[in-house]
Amino acid sequence: MNYSSELIKGTLKTIVLKLLANNKRMYGYEITQTVKELTNDKILITEGALYPTLHALESDGLVTTETEFIGKRVRKYYRLSPEGKAKTKEKVNELTDFMNTMKFLLDIKPI
Amino acid sequence: MNYSSELIKGTLKTIVLKLLANNKRMYGYEITQTVKELTNDKILITEGALYPTLHALESDGLVTTETEFIGKRVRKYYRLSPEGKAKTKEKVNELTDFMNTMKFLLDIKPI
DNA sequence: TGCATTACATAAGAATCTTATGTATCTTTG
DNA sequence: CAAAGATACATAAGATTCTTATGTAATGCA
Numbered sequence: 001m002n003y004s005s006e007l008i009k010g011t012l013k014t015i016v017l018k019l020l021a022n023n024k025r026m027y028g029y030e031i032t033q034t035v036k037e038l039t040n041d042k043i044l045i046t047e048g049a050l051y052p053t054l055h056a057l058e059s060d061g062l063v064t065t066e067t068e069f070i071g072k073r074v075r076k077y078y079r080l081s082p083e084g085k086a087k088t089k090e091k092v093n094e095l096t097d098f099m100n101t102m103k104f105l106l107d108i109k110p111i
Numbered sequence: 112m113n114y115s116s117e118l119i120k121g122t123l124k125t126i127v128l129k130l131l132a133n134n135k136r137m138y139g140y141e142i143t144q145t146v147k148e149l150t151n152d153k154i155l156i157t158e159g160a161l162y163p164t165l166h167a168l169e170s171d172g173l174v175t176t177e178t179e180f181i182g183k184r185v186r187k188y189y190r191l192s193p194e195g196k197a198k199t200k201e202k203v204n205e206l207t208d209f210m211n212t213m214k215f216l217l218d219i220k221p222i
Numbered sequence: 223t224g225c226a227t228t229a230c231a232t233a234a235g236a237a238t239c240t241t242a243t244g245t246a247t248c249t250t251t252g
Numbered sequence: 253c254a255a256a257g258a259t260a261c262a263t264a265a266g267a268t269t270c271t272t273a274t275g276t277a278a279t280g281c282a
Contacts (some may be wrong), residue, residue: 022221060130073278099210110133
């Protein structure tokens with residue numbers, strides 16, 4: 001079982017930022033595989049969703065990039081900027097708070 | 112502070128279904144106010160988001176409706192169908208599971 | 223050699239929300 | 253008692269963000 005896609009909406013950017021906060025630098029494909037492994041295939045990030053997100057983070061100045069060649073194949077590393085680190089804390093705190101609120105809502109019992 | 116709107120995406124239907132599971136029947140405006148109160152103004156459901164969602168639930172057969180007049184003003188009550196009750200359990204379980212997964216992801220510490 | 227994997231990217235379309243607008247009734251308050 | 257705010261429905265244009273499809277190309281392995 002993996003989650004219906006609408007749940008991922010709105011959390012993808014936070015997931016990516018958090019991974020970058022833990023790993024100093026990562027490249028796109030590595031992010032998809034890491035999330036897949038960490039969640040036992042429950043969260044599968046598609047490339048069509050990931051790359052535009054990474055490009056948006058870059059144009060917002062939240063990450064910097066380094067392109068390297070592995071043999072003849074290009075690999076683009078992403079790394080948090082100082083603003084990105086601050087943004088990560090914000091987003092993680094917001095999501096944590098949101099989940100607590102949702103947990104409360106879902107736990108309410110009928111009278 | 113209220114949550115950035117993208118977080119609500121994908122959870123609105125589940126919130127509505129869960130409220131209906133607890134309250135037998137509710138009308139649209141009541142749903143917005145109940146969520147606002149239960150979450151201390153953190154989750155504010157707009158009418159432009161709610162009504163299309165309710166209509167979708169109805170056309171999917173997950174809720175039935177009853178229109179009543181309060182004075183001259185119309186009020187449309189929504190009530191879970193049997194399929195709606197089953198769907199609610201599914202959606203609540205899925206969201207709970209998703210939140211546990213997200214909590215795990217967000218709690219991972221850097222090495 | 224051919225298939226799976228690694229690795230990037232973009233684009234059309236779908237889904238779901240925001241913001242704006244419209245209509246109308248009822249309640250409260252200066 | 254008039255005006256403002258609250259109650260109550262609804263729709264539509266536009267924005268955002270995802271899916272699905274497609275493209276390119278190198279690498280690994282059976």
